[in-house]
Amino acid sequence: MRRPKIRELKEVIKSLFGRAYTSDFPRxxxxxxxxxxxxxxxxxxxxxxxxxxxxxxxxxxxxxxxxxxxxxxxxxxxxxxxxxxxxxxxxxxxxxxxxxxxxxxxxxxxxxxxxxxxxxxxxxxxICEYCGEPILPYDQYVWVAKRLGALTFTNASLLLFYLRSAGLALKERFLAGNKQAALNRSTRLKILCPRCRREAVIKS
Ligand code: SF4
Ligand code: SF4
Structure with missing residues (x-):
């Protein structure tokens, strides 16, 4: 039979009389x-x-x-x-x-x-103010606008959103979609999803 190493024996004796390593949970x-x-x-x-x-x-x-x-x-x-x-x-x-x-x-x-x-x-x-489809969650839109900083001015929807948040444009968070009206030049001054913006740019 192999004899236990002295070091291991010391550890066993220490742990028998010392503090427990585990906590007293749930007590x-x-x-x-x-x-x-x-x-x-x-x-x-x-x-x-x-x-x-x-x-x-x-x-x-x-x-x-x-x-x-x-x-x-x-x-x-x-x-x-x-x-x-x-x-x-x-x-x-x-x-x-x-x-x-x-x-x-x-x-x-x-x-x-x-x-x-x-x-x-x-x-x-x-939501897209033309087709009514969701674009991004409101908070994500704000976050993207903040991260872009001055570059927000390169995106018409983001810019409009930013101006509205700052009280410099229409106060509504977004307007209801109105797919009946034709896409034209004035539609470009709305918050649009990428597909409607592409169409509005091509058709106007
Ligand atoms: S912001 Fe963070 S917690 Fe919220 S949906 Fe995105 S990954 Fe999840
Ligand atoms: S990624 Fe999923 S599984 Fe992992 S901690 Fe988060 S919720 Fe739990």
Missing amino acids: KPHTPYERFRGRPYFHEEDCLGCTACAQVCPAKAIEVSDQVAAGAIKRKLTVHWDICIFCGQCEASCPTLKGIMLSREFDLATTEKRQDLKQVIEKEFV
Whole structure:
């Protein structure tokens, strides 16, 4: 029989009489270390509604659905905590790095139904003022305009959107689509989707 090494024997005796390496949870609250990957949460004010997180999620734990409600088009983003594998890909791929962030919550035991283990947020769309199709979520449009800075002036829809936000043009967030009217030169002074803008430029 091989004799145990002295070093290992010392460790065994030390651990028998020393402090336990594990925490006393659930008898005492446990604070995980700083970079622990726990339950992810959307932070609505920093989320653009771009869906990058949903596209990279390997477990398909983030669901995206676009819905028409009360005359507006809204994007619903849902993170399902019962499917999430806490990999952190969503946080790493978020353009704002703060739209979805992993918390340090590790205690996920609950008596709730599985389908209730989720967080839902909604983002309103900017719609094309000619055809009524959604262009981008409102917050993403603002973010793009800010990132472009002076280059915003090269895009008529973004420029108009920017002027309206600054109170220098019509105050409405967007106008209802009016596909009955013909595309003409004046249509170019509306917020348009890329397809309608191309058509308006060609036809005017
Ligand atoms: S959390 Fe980030 S990546 Fe996901 S939709 Fe919001 S802005 Fe986009
Ligand atoms: S942590 Fe990973 S599995 Fe969970 S929602 Fe984010 S990308 Fe998906």
